[in-house]
Amino acid sequence: MEVSNTKQQHQSASISLTKPVRCIVKLGGAAITCKNELETINEENLKTVSSQLRQSMTTGSNSGEVLGMDWSKQPGESEISSTISDFEDRPVVDSSPFIVVHGAGSFGHFQASKSGVHKGGLYQPLVKAGFVATRISVTKLNLEIVRALAREGIPSVGMSPFSCGWSTRERNIASADLSAVAKAIESGLVPVLHGDAVLDDLLDCTILSGDVIISNLAAHLKPEYVVFLTDVSGVYDCPPSEPNAVLLREIAVGKDGSWSIEKPTLQNKNKQVETSVAAHDTTGGMLTKISEAAAIAKLGIDVYIVKAATSHALRALSGELKGNLPDDWLGTVIRFSDK
Numbered sequence: 001m002e003v004s005n006t007k008q009q010h011q012s013a014s015i016s017l018t019k020p021v022r023c024i025v026k027l028g029g030a031a032i033t034c035k036n037e038l039e040t041i042n043e044e045n046l047k048t049v050s051s052q053l054r055q056s057m058t059t060g061s062n063s064g065e066v067l068g069m070d071w072s073k074q075p076g077e078s079e080i081s082s083t084i085s086d087f088e089d090r091p092v093v094d095s096s097p098f099i100v101v102h103g104a105g106s107f108g109h110f111q112a113s114k115s116g117v118h119k120g121g122l123y124q125p126l127v128k129a130g131f132v133a134t135r136i137s138v139t140k141l142n143l144e145i146v147r148a149l150a151r152e153g154i155p156s157v158g159m160s161p162f163s164c165g166w167s168t169r170e171r172n173i174a175s176a177d178l179s180a181v182a183k184a185i186e187s188g189l190v191p192v193l194h195g196d197a198v199l200d201d202l203l204d205c206t207i208l209s210g211d212v213i214i215s216n217l218a219a220h221l222k223p224e225y226v227v228f229l230t231d232v233s234g235v236y237d238c239p240p241s242e243p244n245a246v247l248l249r250e251i252a253v254g255k256d257g258s259w260s261i262e263k264p265t266l267q268n269k270n271k272q273v274e275t276s277v278a279a280h281d282t283t284g285g286m287l288t289k290i291s292e293a294a295a296i297a298k299l300g301i302d303v304y305i306v307k308a309a310t311s312h313a314l315r316a317l318s319g320e321l322k323g324n325l326p327d328d329w330l331g332t333v334i335r336f337s338d339k
Contacts, residue, residue: 015182021223022096023317025053026214027145029105029195030231031308039107039137046148048309049229054152056317057095057190069150093153097185099217100149100156100192101210107141108134112197112207120203131205134197135162142194149192157189161196161208168208169201173216181217193217215292218301226296227316228289229308234332235290237266249325251290252337253297259290259334263325290334297334306331 027049034040054066067082067090112118115130122128142158149156165177184191195210211228218226236245250263293303304316312330315321325333 015178015220017097017182017185017221019097019185021099021185021221022225023056023319024099024101024214024217024221024223024226025317026210026226026228027100027102028228028230028308029103029107029109029210031105031229032102032145033105033107033141035105035231037106038110039140041141041144045309046145049313050148050152050154052309052314052317053098053100053149054154055314056319057098057154058093066153068153069155070147072147074147095188098190099181099185099221099223100145100190101214101217102142102145102192102194103210104138104141104195108138108195108197111137117197117205118207120200120205122199122204127205131197134207135160138194138196142192145194146192149190155189156192157184159184159191159193161193161213162198166196166208166213167199167201168203168206170203171200171206173208173212174201176216178217178220182221211289211292215295218296219299222299223301225319225322226293226301226303227313228293228303228305229313230289230305231308233307233312233330234305235334237261247330248332251294251297251332251334252339253294253334254336255298255338257294257298259294259297262337293334297336300336303334304331305334 029035032042032046032049034042067086069082071082111130111133115126115133117127117130117134120127122131139158139160142160146156146158159180161176164180165175166173167175181191181193193210193213195213196208197205198208200206214226217223232240233247235248235251237248238245246264246266248261248263250261251259252262253259289305293305296303302322304321306313306316307330310330315329316331321329321333
């Protein structure tokens with residue numbers, strides 16, 4: 001996504017990290033929530049994803065004791081997993097800078113679609129109420145994801161785009177203050193952002209998707225690679241529920257931003273990828289994901305789209321897939337090609 005806003009360009013030039021970002025991770029809403037059950041987290045997937053993120057971030061052995069950082073009492077648990085004394089004389093764990101962005105899934109989408117927040121018109125009582133309800137829902141999910149990461153010993157901090165000064169103009173990012181994200185990274189913290197309801201210069205308000213946020217972060221912070229964790233194995237030539245769906249292993253993005261299917265070779269080389277979007281999804285689903293991934297790849301940053309909570313996801317998160325893709329890896333890579 002191209003951002004021409006002068007303030008954005010100035011911020012991009014002023015951001016300098018002493019330790020570059022290794023990876024930006026998108027936790028797809030459909031992968032970490034039960035998308036057809038209102039405000040319901042997929043606890044098993046979220047726990048596995050959090051564990052795999054810890055393994056990927058931590059340098060050296062991953063077999064050491066995990067000290068949780070969530071000191072609030074969990075429902076159904078009789079005690080907190082770690083105490084202050086556990087951290088005394090504890091050596092500092094060296095970890096690679098990661099940024100986490102998550103979608104809303106069954107949180108926020110229902111409230112936004114029913115009230116029309118994504119269409120704008122904040123002066124209307126229903127839209128204003130929906131704006132508030134959407135933010136309550138997505139920030140609730142953000143807290144639970146931060147807690148899940150913290151229980152794995154990841155020093156995560158929630159950052160809502162609305163509260164950090166992100167805004168749009170006709171749904172394109174107009175302002176995004178990245179200073180808080182940069183300071184968190186420099187302090188050894190892991191920023192956790194999310195799709196959010198934000199103010200829009202022309203529409204009054206809209207929904208800013210996590211995919212668009214990642215594209216913006218990648219353009220300014222230049223991570224080594226980006227990983228989208230989804231509820232399917234990658235990008236298919238048609239909805240994966242169809243019996244003849246083919247997993248696209250590699251998509252090439254040209255200098256002009258156009259993209260083409262490199263692997264596998266399809267009979268119809270000009271075939272366009274077909275996607276399906278749930279009725280309550282206000283952010284465009286897989287089509288938006290591919291579009292933003294192509295914009296990131298155009299910057300020379302590899303993007304991996306892979307099923308969450310699998311061994312294939314762990315390999316992508318760990319940075320094992322640079323160069324030629326292993327034959328036994330299931331997922332889609334989107335890369336720049338100057339051919």
